[in-house]
Amino acid sequence: MKRRTFLGGAMAVAVVGQGSRALAQQPPIKIGMSMPQTGGLAGGGKASLLGIEIWRDDINAKGGLLGRKVELVVYDDKSSASETPAIYAKLVDVDKVDLLFAPYATVPTAPIMPFVKQRGLLLMGNFSFQVNSKVGHDMWFNNAPWGPADSWAASFLDIGQKAGGKNMALLTADQEFAQNLALTARDVAKKRNIPVVFDQSYPPNTVEFASIIRALKAAKPDIVYVASYPPDSAGILRAVNEIGIGDDVKIFGGGMVGLQFAAVMSNLGSLLNGVVNYNTWLPEPSMYFDGTKEFFDKYTKRAVEAKVDPLGYYLAPFGYAMGQMIDAAVNSTKSLDQKGIAKYLRENEHKTIVGPIAFSADGERKETATLQAQFRGVKDKDIEQFRSSGKQVILFPDKLKTGNLISPFEAARK
Amino acid sequence: MDLLLGAVVLGVLLGCFYAAVSVGLSVSFGLLDVPHVAHPAFLVLASYGVYQLNESYDIDPLLAGLALTPLFFLFGLLAYRVYYETFEKRGSDAGVRGIAFFFGIAFIIEVLIILQFGVDQRSVSATYIGKAWRFGEFRIPIRQLVAFAVALALTVLLAVYLSKTFMGRAIRAVAQDEEALRLMGANPVRIKQFAFGIATAVLGIAGALLIIVAPVEPTLDRAYIGRTFCVVVMAGLGSISGTLIAAIILGVAESIVLTLFGASWAPAISFAMLLGVLAVRPQGLLGR
Numbered sequence: 001m002k003r004r005t006f007l008g009g010a011m012a013v014a015v016v017g018q019g020s021r022a023l024a025q026q027p028p029i030k031i032g033m034s035m036p037q038t039g040g041l042a043g044g045g046k047a048s049l050l051g052i053e054i055w056r057d058d059i060n061a062k063g064g065l066l067g068r069k070v071e072l073v074v075y076d077d078k079s080s081a082s083e084t085p086a087i088y089a090k091l092v093d094v095d096k097v098d099l100l101f102a103p104y105a106t107v108p109t110a111p112i113m114p115f116v117k118q119r120g121l122l123l124m125g126n127f128s129f130q131v132n133s134k135v136g137h138d139m140w141f142n143n144a145p146w147g148p149a150d151s152w153a154a155s156f157l158d159i160g161q162k163a164g165g166k167n168m169a170l171l172t173a174d175q176e177f178a179q180n181l182a183l184t185a186r187d188v189a190k191k192r193n194i195p196v197v198f199d200q201s202y203p204p205n206t207v208e209f210a211s212i213i214r215a216l217k218a219a220k221p222d223i224v225y226v227a228s229y230p231p232d233s234a235g236i237l238r239a240v241n242e243i244g245i246g247d248d249v250k251i252f253g254g255g256m257v258g259l260q261f262a263a264v265m266s267n268l269g270s271l272l273n274g275v276v277n278y279n280t281w282l283p284e285p286s287m288y289f290d291g292t293k294e295f296f297d298k299y300t301k302r303a304v305e306a307k308v309d310p311l312g313y314y315l316a317p318f319g320y321a322m323g324q325m326i327d328a329a330v331n332s333t334k335s336l337d338q339k340g341i342a343k344y345l346r347e348n349e350h351k352t353i354v355g356p357i358a359f360s361a362d363g364e365r366k367e368t369a370t371l372q373a374q375f376r377g378v379k380d381k382d383i384e385q386f387r388s389s390g391k392q393v394i395l396f397p398d399k400l401k402t403g404n405l406i407s408p409f410e411a412a413r414k
Numbered sequence: 415m416d417l418l419l420g421a422v423v424l425g426v427l428l429g430c431f432y433a434a435v436s437v438g439l440s441v442s443f444g445l446l447d448v449p450h451v452a453h454p455a456f457l458v459l460a461s462y463g464v465y466q467l468n469e470s471y472d473i474d475p476l477l478a479g480l481a482l483t484p485l486f487f488l489f490g491l492l493a494y495r496v497y498y499e500t501f502e503k504r505g506s507d508a509g510v511r512g513i514a515f516f517f518g519i520a521f522i523i524e525v526l527i528i529l530q531f532g533v534d535q536r537s538v539s540a541t542y543i544g545k546a547w548r549f550g551e552f553r554i555p556i557r558q559l560v561a562f563a564v565a566l567a568l569t570v571l572l573a574v575y576l577s578k579t580f581m582g583r584a585i586r587a588v589a590q591d592e593e594a595l596r597l598m599g600a601n602p603v604r605i606k607q608f609a610f611g612i613a614t615a616v617l618g619i620a621g622a623l624l625i626i627v628a629p630v631e632p633t634l635d636r637a638y639i640g641r642t643f644c645v646v647v648m649a650g651l652g653s654i655s656g657t658l659i660a661a662i663i664l665g666v667a668e669s670i671v672l673t674l675f676g677a678s679w680a681p682a683i684s685f686a687m688l689l690g691v692l693a694v695r696p697q698g699l700l701g702r
Contacts, residue, residue: 042533202677205637242546263534
């Protein structure tokens with residue numbers, strides 16, 4: 001009997017051993033994506049990729065997905081919408097990747113949406129805004145915390161109205177993301193009977209914003225909603241500081257991309273004070289979930305070596321969360337069947353390092369987790385200050401709130 | 415009325431800044447006929463040099479720009495010599511291949527900047543950045559006034575140098591008739607090389623103005639290719655004073671459109687003006 005048990009055990013060990021050797025010999029699971037590594041979106045793209053790479057290393061250290069190693073296939077899309085369709089066609093047809101992650105941002109993502117829908121492919125979206133609203137792809141899942149389309153503008157206008165704002169100025173970059181934001185802001189303003197007293201779009205590559213800010217100031221707005229891209233955000237804030245914005249303004253900001261990146265924040269320093277702007281993750285007490293601290297410990301070490309955003313709050317943890325969701329879906333469905341993974345993602349709530357995530361039918365977050373936070377007490381030339389709480393006080397959403405608005409804008413800047 | 419007046423004032427300041435970033439191209443492309451599409455990349459490279467000096471040694475951006483001019487002069491001499499030996503010397507299709515050469519240089523500069531500084535925006539600090547002079551309700555950004563004054567001085571100095579000094583006249587002569595100069599015993603290639611060095615040296619200061627006016631990032635050169643060539647062509651090839659006038663016209667037009675008619679129209683208006691000038695005066699405003 002003992003001999004039989006021993007033999008059985010030995011055979012079992014041999015079978016398992018062969019099995020794991022077979023698993024180890026299986027080809028890796030390839031996840032393909034383009035990511036802006038050069039151009040205006042590169043700062044964000046690099047930080048996002050580092051977040052995804054940290055997840056890849058963590059999952060591989062645990063034995064991979066379905067016992068197979070995870071490999072990332074990444075191309076630089078140069079922040080350009082014209083590059084991504086060819087890259088994604090190559091990823092699917094030549095590289096034969098198993099899963100697709102979208103590039104960072106709206107502009108490079110929008111042109112690949114018809115392709116993934118036509119091919120019936122799952123696409124994990126990476127911080128784009130409303131790229132699926134017209135395409136209606138049912139295998140799209142955006143990792144960004146935006147939630148319902150109008151919640152972004154609505155939360156900002158809510159805070160502005162509560163501070164006594166009665167009319168609004170809109171200043172937006174002439175590109176897809178900012179225009180989508182502006183569209184929702186106009187809709188919300190219309191529904192609430194808030195007159196739009198200034199509504200201007202500026203072209204990419206605008207060098208100097210002093211003239212535009214003078215015109216905006218002359219319209220005497222109460223609420224100033226700005227949807228800008230990183231190269232412009234700094235120019236706008238500088239011009240506001242020099243030209244002034246008027247004492248009527250109760251709240252300024254809303255949709256300024258760039259004010260989440262360490263280099264821009266450090267460059268602008270005290271010019272940031274008073275601005276209320278959207279954000280995704282901030283080092284406030286309400287923002288820590290399982291694994292958040294461990295992630296940032298790893299990120300902080302690797303960011304220096306990789307020469308990427310040393311803070312990495314905006315995108316990096318969401319890149320990691322994207323991997324966590326894929327991990328949960330693949331392990332639960334025990335397959336790489338994209339329809340099955342999509343069904344799992346749609347029907348479940350997912351625990352991630354940026355909090356619980358659940359998706360609506362359109363693949364956007366069911367509930368908004370977009371933060372509106374006010375910069376306070378920021379000094380010049382000090383990146384480290386942004387690692388402590390209190391520099392960006394969360395005003396919205398209520399369950400993550402860490403303070404109240406200081407208004408008017410000019411008073412909040414002192 | 416106040417808005418219009420303000421737009422004109424800010425436009426003049428912006429125009430002088432455009433003149434400063436274009437005046438080197440007016441020499442290299444306008445006078446020497448070199449298809450220098452890497453001009454804005456050299457400009458951005460200078461800005462990063464200024465950033466490094468400002469960040470590491472706290473040197474004022476303008477002084478840093480001045481300190482970079484000899485280095486850029488040598489860089490210009492080298493770049494022209496490589497261009498001449500590889501393309502210009504070989505004859506007729508040098509122009510087209512020269513464009514590819516300078517595009518290549520621009521791309522290499524971009525990549526080198528990314529490798530060294532990363533892709534994030536960089537800016538400098540100085541006491542005059544971020545503040546404004548008040549005239550009643552009207553405010554003028556001091557960084558724009560600094561850029562205006564330096565740009566004006568730079569353009570006037572270059573114009574005086576080219577018209578009053580022996581070397582300056584030689585540069586103009588080589589632009590007019592290279593063969594005649596050769597018959598007089600001068601070496602046109604050396605003169606052109608020297609002129610290209612001057613055109614590149616000027617970028618030290620212009621690069622400083624660029625990063626004083628706004629933060630820079632590695633691919634910013636692409637935003638300036640259109641503007642700088644527009645100014646130089648509208649001015650009339652090789653005309654330094656024309657460059658100043660064309661740049662001011664462009665700056666004022668942009669500023670008025672940004673202030674009064676809607677920012678989206680600004681680039682369209684600028685290029686419509688260029689087409690208008692070329693339709694009426696194909697040789698440009700002050701071209702011969």
